[in-house]
Every structure is written in C-alpha cells, then in structure tokens.
Amino acid sequence: MIASKKKSVKAPISTASMPDIIFMLLIFFMVSTVFIEHRGIPVTIPSAVNANKIEGKRNITYCYIDMDKRINVDDKMITIKELSSMMYFKRTQNPRVIVSLKIDGNAKNSILDQVQKALQEADARRIVYAASPK
Amino acid sequence: MLKKPERKVGDFDASSMADITFLLLIFFLVTTTISSEKGIKFVLPQKADQTEGVKVKGVVNILLNDDDDVLLGKKGKEEEVNIQQVRDRLQILSREIAAQGDSIIVSIKVTPGSTYKNYIELLDQVKSAKINRISLAQ
Numbered sequence: 001m002i003a004s005k006k007k008s009v010k011a012p013i014s015t016a017s018m019p020d021i022i023f024m025l026l027i028f029f030m031v032s033t034v035f036i037e038h039r040g041i042p043v044t045i046p047s048a049v050n051a052n053k054i055e056g057k058r059n060i061t062y063c064y065i066d067m068d069k070r071i072n073v074d075d076k077m078i079t080i081k082e083l084s085s086m087m088y089f090k091r092t093q094n095p096r097v098i099v100s101l102k103i104d105g106n107a108k109n110s111i112l113d114q115v116q117k118a119l120q121e122a123d124a125r126r127i128v129y130a131a132s133p134k
Numbered sequence: 135m136l137k138k139p140e141r142k143v144g145d146f147d148a149s150s151m152a153d154i155t156f157l158l159l160i161f162f163l164v165t166t167t168i169s170s171e172k173g174i175k176f177v178l179p180q181k182a183d184q185t186e187g188v189k190v191k192g193v194v195n196i197l198l199n200d201d202d203d204v205l206l207g208k209k210g211k212e213e214e215v216n217i218q219q220v221r222d223r224l225q226i227l228s229r230e231i232a233a234q235g236d237s238i239i240v241s242i243k244v245t246p247g248s249t250y251k252n253y254i255e256l257l258d259q260v261k262s263a264k265i266n267r268i269s270l271a272q
Contacts, residue, residue, distance in 0.1 A: 019152040026155055029162035046251035048258040051172040060171060100173060103250050109198075110246030112253065116270075120181050128173040131254055 040064040041072045046105040048131035059096045060128070061087075065103045069111045080114050087122035102130040174257055179270070192236035193269075194227050196220065198256060200247035217252065220259035228263065243271040 034057050041064045054060065063083075064072040071078050073086060090097050099119060103112065119127060195212055197205040205212040206223055215223055228238045240260050244253050260268060 019148075019155055022152060022155045022159055026159045026162065029159065029166055033162055033166045035165065046254040048174055048254055048261075050174055050258050050261040052175065054171045054173060054175065057171060100171060105249070105251030105254070107250045108246060109244045109248045109250055109253055112244075112250060113246060116178055120178050123181075125178040125180075127176050127178060128171070129176060129254055129257065130171070130173040131258075133172055 034058060038062055038075050040102065041066055041070065043102050043104040045102055045130050045132055047134045049134050051131040051133045054128050056098060059094060060098050060100050061090055062100050062102055065107060065111055067104045067106050080118060083115065084118040084121040087119055087124040091122055091124045097124055098126045098128055099124055100128045100130050174261065192231045193239050193241055196240060196242050196256060198244040198248045198252060200245050202248055202252045217255055220256060221262045224260060224263035224265060228265065238265055239267045239269060240265050241269040241271050
C-alpha cells in the first residue's frame with residue numbers, strides 16, 4: 001500500500017529585507033557605542049542600596065583612588081595637587097562634566113576630603129560616588 | 135544618423151552587502167559596553183569661603199569617627215547608634231522635626247581616619263530615609 005504524499009505548500013520567507021534589518025541594528029550599535037578610553041587601577045568599590053544609574057555616560061570622567069591613596073585619572077597617575085588643575089581643564093572643555101569617584105572601600109576619608117576640596121577648587125561639583133548595587 | 139552605442143550598465147551585486155553589514159554589526163556588538171554606571175549622585179557645595187553656616191532649626195548631626203562608630207542626633211543630644219539603624223532613627227527624627235514645622239537637614243561629619251565604605255554606607259542610609267538636604271561639615 002502506498003500512502004499518497006501530501007502536497008506540501010511552499011512558503012518561502014523573503015530575505016530581501018534582511019540587510020535593512022541588519023542596517024538598523026548596526027546603526028543602533030554605532031550610535032550607542034562609547035569606546036572605553038581608560039583602564040583605571042583595580043579598586044573595590046563599596047556597595048549601596050541607593051546606587052542609581054547615572055545618565056550622560058559621555059560626560060563622565062573617572063577618578064580612581066586606591067587604598068594607598070594613588071589617584072588615577074585618564075590612565076595617568078597624578079598627585080592631589082595636579083587633580084584640581086586637571087579637573088578645571090576638563091570643566092572648561094565640557095561644563096557638564098560629572099566626576100565619578102571610584103574609591104576603594106577600604107581607603108580612608110582623609111583622601112576623600114582632599115579630593116572633594118580639589119574638585120570644589122576646580123568648580124567640577126557634580127560628582128558620583130561609584131557604588132555597586134546591593 | 136548614427137546609432138547610439140548601447141551603453142552597458144554595470145551590474146552591481148548587492149548580495150554581499152548583507153555580509154559586510156553583518157561584519158560591521160558584529161564589530162560594534164563586541165565593542166559596545168553596556169556597563170551601566172551606577173553610584174550615588176552628589177553635588178558639592180561652592181568653595182569653602184562661600185559656604186554659609188547652617189543656623190536653621192532641624193539640623194541633625196551624624197558623626198563618624200576613626201573606629202567607625204556613629205553618633206546621631208540633634209546638637210548636644212547625639213547618641214551612639216549602629217550604622218544599620220541610621221535610616222530608622224532619621225525617619226523618626228524627620229517626623230519629629232516636621233511636626234514642629236521645620237524640615238530636616240542632615241549634617242555629616244567624618245574624621246579623616248574613618249573608612250570610605252562606612253561613609254558610603256552612612257550616605258546610603260541617609261538617602262534611604264528620603265532626605266535630600268545633606269550638609270557635609272568640614
């Protein structure tokens with residue numbers, strides 16, 4: 001006995017619009033990409049419940065400070081005296097600058113005080129205490 | 135009359151377009167960092183010579199010392215608290231102060247020898263208590 005084969009209906013998916021879709025995705029990623037400009041130094045940032053997302057990724061300048069009070073901005077090791085002039089320069093370049101302080105959780109607050117005074121001096125007063133969400 | 139020479143239109147194969155775009159797409163996919171930057175926002179006050187002393191009512195002091203002990207309370211009435219209790223204490227004080235018709239201002243004072251992570255914990259607790267007026271005493 002031969003079972004009669006069912007006639008399969010061919011419904012090919014048109015792939016003509018495939019490049020368009022990919023283009024769309026490509027443009028999205030091109031626009032949203034921010035290239036990493038720094039590596040920083042290893043720090044263990046503290047955690048906080050109120051760690052909110054920071055808008056304006058392009059305005060953020062990262063300032064890494066580790067336990068030994070070493071300061072790293074834009075992959076340069078700087079001293080506390082240089083910080084103020086450096087931030088003032090950044091502030092003139094971009095008035096909307098946000099300084100993200102990535103300070104090691106075990107660092108002492110004496111360095112924090114010095115850094116904040118330097119930032120006040122430079123008038124770069126919008127800061128973020130970088131923290132990981134709890 | 136001269137016959138116009140037939141112009142050959144060069145055909146351009148667009149089928150590899152998708153491949154090129156794919157390649158670019160993969161490049162951007164790989165290089166994109168979707169690292170959401172998280173932290174506690176803060177706006178520092180103006181330079182020290184322009185700051186005003188906080189004289190108004192409703193000031194609550196929080197002090198953090200080298201041994202990471204916390205003192206909390208109105209001026210002269212500070213008492214030692216656990217860092218985890220700061221939020222609840224502040225909410226109680228906030229209600230008390232609001233009942234008197236003032237609004238709460240938290241003044242945080244930290245000693246140079248205290249640890250940064252405790253300062254963040256403290257700030258986190260204050261933010262959790264929904265207090266927006268924070269003063270950093272220097």
